[in-house]
Amino acid sequence: xxxxxxxxxxxxxxxxxxxxxxxxxxxxxxxxxxxxxxxxxxxxxxxxxxxxxxxxxxxxxxxxxxxxxxxxxxxxxxxxxxxxxxxxxxxxxxxxxxxxxxxxxxxxxxxxxxxxxxxxxxxxxxxxxxxxxxxxxxxxxxxxxxxxxxxxxxxxxxxxxxxxxxxxxxxxxxxxxxxxxxxxxxxxxxxxxxxxxxxxxxxxxxxxxxxxxxxxxxxxxxxx
Numbered sequence: 001x002x003x004x005x006x007x008x009x010x011x012x013x014x015x016x017x018x019x020x021x022x023x024x025x026x027x028x029x030x031x032x033x034x035x036x037x038x039x040x041x042x043x044x045x046x047x048x049x050x051x052x053x054x055x056x057x058x059x060x061x062x063x064x065x066x067x068x069x070x071x072x073x074x075x076x077x078x079x080x081x082x083x084x085x086x087x088x089x090x091x092x093x094x095x096x097x098x099x100x101x102x103x104x105x106x107x108x109x110x111x112x113x114x115x116x117x118x119x120x121x122x123x124x125x126x127x128x129x130x131x132x133x134x135x136x137x138x139x140x141x142x143x144x145x146x147x148x149x150x151x152x153x154x155x156x157x158x159x160x161x162x163x164x165x166x167x168x169x170x171x172x173x174x175x176x177x178x179x180x181x182x183x184x185x186x187x188x189x190x191x192x193x194x195x196x197x198x199x200x201x202x203x204x205x206x207x208x209x210x211x212x213x214x215x216x217x218x219x220x221x222x223x224x
Contacts, residue, residue, distance in 0.1 A: 002073030008166060010067070010076030010120070013158040014113035016165075022185055023162060024171030031188050058085050059093075067120035072159040078117050079135075092125070094118050094132040101139035108154070110134050111145050116155045118147055 008027070015023035025031045060083045068075040080095040096114045098107075111134075118129045133142045145151075165171070174191035183189070 001070045002163075006163075007068060007073050007075040008159075008162055010074050010113060010116045012162045013074070013116050013155060014109045016158045016162050017109040017112045017154070019175075019179055019183070020161070020165075020172040021174050021189060021191075022183060024165055025185055025188060027162070028165060028169050028171050031185065059083065060085055065121075067117055067124070069116075069120040069123045071123060072116070072119065072156065073163055074116060074120055074159060076117060076120070078121070081121065090127070092121070092127065092129060094121060094129065095135050095142070096132070097135045097137060099137050102136045102141045102143055107134070111151055112154050112158055114145055115147050115151045116159070119152065119155060 012023055012027050015026055062081045062083065063079065065078045065081050066075070067078055078094055079097040082093040082095065084091045094114065094117055096110065096117065098110060114132050114134060118132050121127075122129055129147055131144050131146045133144055135142050174189050176191040180186055180189070180191050
């Protein structure tokens with residue numbers, strides 16, 4: 001069990017699943033930079049987090065619900081939680097809003113975040129949730145996510161690794177890949193410069209570029 005002061009944001013698990021270095025830059029080094037995607041995402045969450053409760057047909061909808069888990073050491077806010085109006089409560093649906101649109105590619109980092117929220121809610125209400133939903137704002141569609149044993153294990157693993165990173169302050173080295181292309185922290189991370197090469201090698205290359213060898217015969221040392 002974790003103490004309240006040791007809780008970390010649920011969003012850290014999503015960031016870690018997407019890129020451990022990105023998670024380290026945000027939550028250990030406290031670095032951040034926006035791009036068009038992060039700004040749009042903030043607007044989507046601001047609308048979803050309005051602290052109000054509404055009724056929709058046979059369900060009671062709660063927005064911006066605070067969540068926590070002492071077992072995994074997590075805290076956060078659920079965008080939307082839908083409770084049935086009947087008792088007992090057996091059909092709760094937790095919904096996480098995303099700015100993008102529904103695509104065939106599985107967004108595992110989104111699923112980890114949603115499942116982590118569900119685990120927190122389960123711990124608070126002493127119930128078991130089988131599935132939740134991701135809502136994509138651009139396509140205005142929901143996709144159902146099953147909270148399988150495999151997904152729950154991924155949540156626990158990401159939580160453990162993030163706690164270790166926070167305790168040691170050890171930010172992973174960059175790994176240049178396709179995900180770097182749309183990352184808002186790319187100019188802070190600089191994966192092209194530091195991935196797979198050390199500072200000395202980089203400096204030697206800069207010096208060589210600034211001081212080109214004159215065209216000459218290497219054997220005689222005479223100018224050509």
